[in-house]
Amino acid sequence: MFSALKLSLQRKPSYQAIQANVLSGLTVGVIALPLSMALAIASGVPPQHGLYTAIVAGIVIALTGGSRVNISGPTAAFVVILLPIVQQFGLGGLLVSGFMAGFILIFMGIGKLGKLIEIVPYPVIVGFTAGIGVVIATFQIKDFLGLSIESLDGNYLDKLSALFYALPSIDWKEALIGVLTMAVLLVWPRFRSRIPAHLVALFVGSLFVWGLGFYISDFSVATIGSRFSFDINGLTGNGIPSVLPTFDWPWNLPGTDGTAIGISFELVRLLLPSAITIAILGSLESLLCAVVADGMSGKKHNPNDELIGQGIGNIIAPLFGGIPATAAIARTAANIKLGGSLPLSSVIHSVFIVVSILLLAPLLSYIPMASMAALLLIVAWNMSEAKHFVRTIKVAPRDDVLVLILCFLLTVLFDMTVAVAVGIGLAAMLFIRRSISLSQVSMVEVDHAKYDLPNSIVVYDINGPLFFGSAQKALTTIAAVRSDLRVVILDMSDVTLLDMSAIVVMESIVADLQNKNIGLVIGNLSPQMILKLKRAGIRKQSGKLFFSRTLDHSFEAARKML
Template sequence: MLNHLPPLAPFRPRLIQDIKGYNGEKLAKDMGAGATVGIVALPLAMAFAIASGLKPEAGLWTAIIAGFLISALGGTSVQIGGPAGAFIVIVYGIVERYGVANLLIATASAGVLLFLMGLFRLGTLVRYVPVSVVIGFTNGIAVLIALSQVRDWLGLDIARMPGDFFGQIATLTQHVHSVNPYAFSLGVLCVIGLFLWPRLWAVDSQFRRQLDRIETVSALRATSRLPAPVVALVTLSLGSWALSLPVETIGSRFGGIPQSVPAFELPAFSWETVRLLVTPTLTLALLGAIESLLCARVADQLSNTRKHDPNQELMAQGIANVVVPFFGGMPATGTIARTVTNIRSGAVSPVAGMVHAATLAAVVLIAAPLAQHIPLAVLAGVLLFVAWNMGEWREFGRLKHFSNHYRLMMVSTFLVTIVFDLTVAVELGLVMACFLFVRRQSDIFRADVLARHPHQLTYRLYGSLFFGAVAKIDPIVADVEGGPAGVNLMLDATQLISLDTTGLDALEQLHKAVQKRGGHMGIVGLNAQPRSLIERSGFHQRLHTCQ
């Protein structure tokens, strides 16, 4: 019996394949790309952690440790791993309800599930999640991320935000009178800067054309290579510090960032706790799998590297998520924005992702004291921009071009994600997808009359006769029972694609109805799958004709 089980997925990190034929030219490209992504990851890692209700160093060391492990052990050549915006809402809810210690246990447990998913070759199952469901919960998460940043963006005097949507709305409304104009100004400048910076340096921009006419601006042109979040972070933090603006900073809220490697520490573990965290664990594992494999597919489309190995990628994600909680980290997955930056910066192998982690570690260990001056309003502005880019808002305008089934799944998943919970939204989306698929397939099946004689009825079956379509056999039964005695029935199955056991039972009931009237029933033109089921059940022996 065990010999018929599919083999386990081999553990073959893409790094082993890509390192063959590796040379100095490829190393130079990976070093440049890794350094660039490391700088980009700095503000995002801190912002994701703070928005999740954690200290900024949790996000930084997750980006460093998980980023290194995912690149070194993963199944893609250019994907960058680390904390992701999609996790913010989930992590904040877990911290709010269960505490940070239980978040670490849930993250490690989710890592075990991710590894097992890859080991048992379940990586391809994620592709069965309908795109309407993915777009729905992605847009919903983007709205919740934006909502969670309103407090720091406006500088509101709120000690702690609740985890639910309506609670956040009510809390923000109650404290809207405490807006800090300095924090709001920094946040607005950050968003405007993030929007304008890449457009300012675009090849066809008027600003760039004017600079091209001047020969003494090479140093100024060099700044065009700096990522917009880094420029906003540095300039606005310096401005806030120089002007001594009365705004909340990383230092005032968290006391700064430790300039050292976090100590290895085992979280308190018990099976009772694990049982309590089943739902959060499943949510983290499912979301991590979906995000990482969607990111890997984007990387495949944008780069010239080998196609990703989904099972190896899940195993690497699992290992990373098992390890980071022991260093106080948060959940990690593939990140689309940093992966795209990595590709556009010239990365050719997983070495770039490992360099990204090393660059980030060097910055943290050397320049950690400077982070205490970063205003939280600036980080909120960065996340608002991330949320805007994360959402696929144009899909709402395109809904009129799609079916009602697509609209229903997308809008329902979007609203349930915002109002209730991502887990509920995905579950609802998948259930609705299954229900609507069954309904659509049942609509496809039909039974048409080919000939009607006093003692002979001939029908042709089209599509799939399964549990959702068996009701369409009832008119044939009624036709037989209402006809003369001794009526024979012939079914033409040349267009019958598939048959399940419920459909087989319907055919057997139809056969009994024909026998009661003293007639015979036959089936001709059977395709491979229906024929196999009919023969295995022994039903073919009871039929007058079966071919």
Template sequence: MKVTTRFNPKLFELMRGYSRERFIKDVGAGLTVSVVALPLAMAFAIASGLPPQSGLFTAIIAGFLISLFSGSRVQIGGPAGAFIVIVYGIVEQYGVGGLLLATFMSGVMLWLMGFLRMGVLIKFIPVSVIIGFTNGIAVLIALSQIKDFFGLQIEGKVPAEFFALVKTLWQALPTWNGAALAVSLLSLAIIVIWQAVMKRKVLLPDEAGLLPRVSGSLALIPGSIVALVAATLLVAVLQWDVDTIGSRFGGIPQGLPEFTVPAFGWAEMKGLFLPAMTLAVLGAIESLLCARVADSMIRDKHDSNQELLAQGFANMVVPFFGGMPATGTIARTVTNIKNGGNSPVAGMVHALALLLVVLVAAPLAQYIPLPALSAILMFVAWNMGEWREFVRLRTFRMPYRISLLLVFVLTVVVDLTVAVEVGIFFACFIFIYRISSLTTAERFALPQEILATNGVAAYKLTGAIFFGAVKLIDDMLADMPAKALVLDFSSVIYIDSSGEESLEELLEAYHEKNIPVLVYGLRQQPWDLLQRTGWLKRLGQENVLQHAGELENRLAALD
């Protein structure tokens, strides 16, 4: 018998029989992923209102810890684009100290979700809600990058609120910088064309068309790095006047991050509870969706609870080193898989490679132009959104359309937290309505072989007797038979406490009239609940029948 524990990282399982060949593949995959993660980590941090080193330190520390304790073989953790809007709002309202505390709180929540084995509950969030806020986040990321993409001159911080953001961008539009726009468009074109060319490596020579096939080694280089290098060289050679990491942030410190203790206080924690909860829920969704995608690619099964434990622990640690929220990232995980990564060692190598870059090549980062990073994020935003779902909306039913569009609009215009809350509430309301509509109490005629049927009413109950469907009892109270009431529970799959109270009311009303109630066909859950609450005892053991065949004898006894 296999014993399951609450703490069971995949790394510990896979180390048995770990070979030199697998290690070489993991090292190669980890180095490739680090090249992909380098520009994204800096871009996500800058877009979130943080210095670029915050993203790098998060990719290093959280990336290492997530891989070390992950419940997935190939999950790569780090800063994610989905957090940009939330993090920016927290930094604007509560400052960097508030973000560190919120990140720590979200880590505790994630850890508790994993410890309490709540990983499976995340899967119950409706697809329409996930697509709605994912597309909404993509739009907000693109809007947040317009300033650097066009080189707009805006004094002070760009507001996070949608209408204020649009107004600020519109007013600053005349200040656009031609050099910055040229760098942005060039970077975006390089990324798009590079991705299109790299796909040719999987085609046969006669299928490649005008574009040539690409060798495997060249295809390992991501387009974002090519664009970043090209844009940096272009700006340096032509001496264009565009913002760079050095001009805005003074570069990236060369060395290990300093230990920082977030300011803990009840007032701060109370105000940051909802933002921290949003970070935790979004992080859980992102990481578990990423793990499911990875499972389908490597034909493995991840441990969702262990993954939440890993995410929680990583987010509890990174705030002490000035980091930002982290989660599993689909783009880096897929890159890891496609380049031969087959164990958490690849993710740990990716983190160590980024650490080496910070220790050795950090001074070079000051020359990176910000318009190039904004172009990378524009590309990320486009790929993040599931835009085809808007086209396919007409093929879905009205509740799905309303839910998706409602969450999308609220995410863009109001707030992500509100959007998720309203979306889940609306989805639950629709679910309750549909389930209650499937719960019925239909009157049926008793078989001819059952004697003495005059004055006997029989109902077949179907579905779930819960708080949303308790009104089905009303017909049985309004039209009482003279001799007995027969209830067929064979199609009842669930009864909750509200349903039991309605049945209790029904029983009391019939007992006052001295009319017996006969039930049969009880399944396990309804039987357990009615037995535990004493309803069956009050009903009378002689009135609890196993099947319809016992009705004849019982009705005869009543005569």
């Protein structure tokens, strides 16, 4: 824990490094400000909770985690799992889920599961991220086009059907602002300006709404101010409150009925699957981000400390109204490109958001919802990694393409947890199948005259790992011996693995050959594996079973058996 902070302090950063990190933090803060609001809205909660997440989690995780450059906060990956929680349990249920997920992340870090990202196959990651991008984009169509839909409930196909039947209700004013914002988001990067495209796009969208309101009397669109309201300690208003996050237990916040959700064993039981899902996705996202950051910055992160830091951040953030957080790849990449090299840049980015809440909250309330939807559509497109998706389909083996498409469809039609679980399970089965194909048992053509061996001696060469998947194949091959054989030699110099299933198979081979009065010589097996067999009771027996060191030694033992 605190490894990133300790390492940064030990190296005594220079004044130039501190200056670069301050400037980087300010720029990343500009990027994170509208994104945090947009992702909170997409998750089904008021926008200030996204800002509170960026403030609290951004500081806590940077100081306690294992990466010096990660920027943490609300991310698009969480949207598809947070929105259903909000719809079923309300804001209070979401914050309790995040609170529980924090403890799970800490246990994962203590349990040294920081290498978790390495066991998730690439097609699984691309499949579920592309699926998440599609789901997020689908959710934004309503606000982007101003469709008249009371609620988007049910499964994905139900939502898609509701959007389709609502298309005749398109509001041209909302669609105009959405398209305009989208155009700026797509065109502005071509100017290679240092001002973030989404900041310019939201400003242009808000400015057009304000300007067109003067010329068209009935021109009005939904904004953050018209969509959201707040009541905090007697302070009421619309949009985003100009107050800093305050401490409160997450179970004191409202559920779907508007009253405090409370805390009980039954609530914990109901929210535990959601908390586990948040923890798994948070760990994958943060560790993947850290690996990408290492490649860009040339630094090394501590994966277990990063999980612990993410856990601490997700425990503390809900106490101040923050939703689940994890490291954000886009913001982290921007931080590195701008010179960020210390946890200081993440702290500065959070401080910038604090200042923005205090000074700019009234102005932020004028941002149109159609503009926020356009921003999230771009986020969804970037997250989907369409190029990687198409490239994998073109060049990957057929089995990997199957895993990719299955994970994608399961994420869209069901949820990410099912997609990752099924994807990893299928990938594991395909890996086992491939490993089985690597294990070969074949009869060796031996020059019997050269080695002075009778034809009643046969040699089998066993290659590759012997485990529960491949051991049975070996038994089937060796069991089919001729009736005139007297000795079987197994050349096991290329056997790299021997598990319990293989040991049981070896026991069966020994028993079967002895019943047929056929001797067995096990040759060239490593000492560690011989020890495993001896522990299982497969030991040297005069005239029946012998362990040899070389092939010549095996031939000599076989002659003695005859």
